[in-house]
């Protein structure tokens with residue numbers, strides 16, 4: 001739930017991340033310093049934000065345990081619990 005300044009928090013891989021009204025998961029994580037969102041399937045090369053339009057596989061995350069969604073697409077709702085797709089992806 002957002003406070004009067006429009007800020008709220010959500011959980012990502014067990015860490016609390018601050019978000020602002022209108023943020024996507026990707027924009028909030030990027031502001032928090034995350035640059036690697038997924039890793040390539042075969043060689044596990046780091047993948048960062050690329051299109052920010054839900055057109056590439058670089059930012060898939062799980063939100064509230066549901067099937068994967070693009071972190072750059074949905075605006076954050078009420079404090080979701082999100083996880084990366086490839087376990088603990090280093091920043």
Ligand code: FES
Pocket residue numbers: 026048049050051052053054055056057058059060070071072073
């Ligand atoms: S950065 Fe391409 S879909 Fe999110």
